Amino acid sequence: MTEAVMTDSAQRAAIADELDQHNCRVAQPTDGPLFTRTPQSAMQAAHWKARDLERLLDKIGANLKLEAGGQRRTLRLANRGLPFGTTPTFWASIQVILPGEIATAHRHTASALRFIMKGRGADTIVDGERYEMNEGDLVLTPSWTWHDHEHKGDEPMIWLDVLDISLVRSMHATFFEGSEAPRQPLAPLPDRSYRMYGSGIMKPLADTPVPDINPLLVYTAERSQEALRLASALPPDPYDDTALEYLNPLTGGPAMPTIGTVLQSLRPGVHTKAHRHTGSVVYYVMRGMGTTIVDGAHFDWGAGDFMAIPPWAVHEHINRSADTPAMLFQVNDIPALKKLGLYREEPADAQI
């Protein structure tokens, strides 16, 4: 990229101090470029292997206590290019909860979701509604909803947590509140949202106003995986093969306003086309084995692995098995970018 040379560098430097006294400045020759022709992300592509994560999760399970005041025991997926978070807008962490433990109630303006990786017997209460959490379920904690978790099973349980913390922080809109009570009181009908909208295809007759947050709090593995199985007969997406987005049943929009969630299947032997977009993505491999190529780096993945893809990085997927489909859960920030008019995508071979 060519930078215009500032012919008045000395004059700019000479007035800098006086301007600074009045909280003003002019561009200086030492400033980095204000605009770049295409996005230049500091985020780095990353790959976490299941084997390493399992060892580290055992370690935090054995060594870190879960105390009152809304604490959680989580292994955060960090990015070397970023000051915090997994991508520029969201944090992905893996939470460990041991039999008998309670992760006490709190709420925050960051929107959160949980995708259950392993174990059974824990439940979560979200604004008074209680949901069991089982492998492959997606459970939402929309912005400012109270939530607490209790593990009543007998094996450690782990799940993926994703929160749009970096986005909320960048807008200086962070609120947090902890509760004195470890668990919330239950509403008279403790699984109301699922009874109203959980089928995904029908809703009660009464015209209720569309709430600010998604009225459906849980998407079970059974229903979402059945939807994916049905979709596998459809023409595949060139970049994601068979992929279905979790929806807000009342608006038809994404399940969360800022975070996109996708359940995806790669047919045996498939090699998708390469593309790039302004969204950042985290993948969790539920089953199968394959390779994802991100800006030339090859990530050979298997069940339990995670990958992170930076904004505008060219990426494509390969299922390396000739006979077994791969299944991935994808989280991205595409809904936030779309709402702000900042979403762009193009095939890798496009001329820009």
Ligand code: 1HN
């Ligand atoms: C949080 O509130 C939860 O509520 C999980 O379970 C993970 C990671 C960072 C910040 C807050 C939860 C979190 C978190």
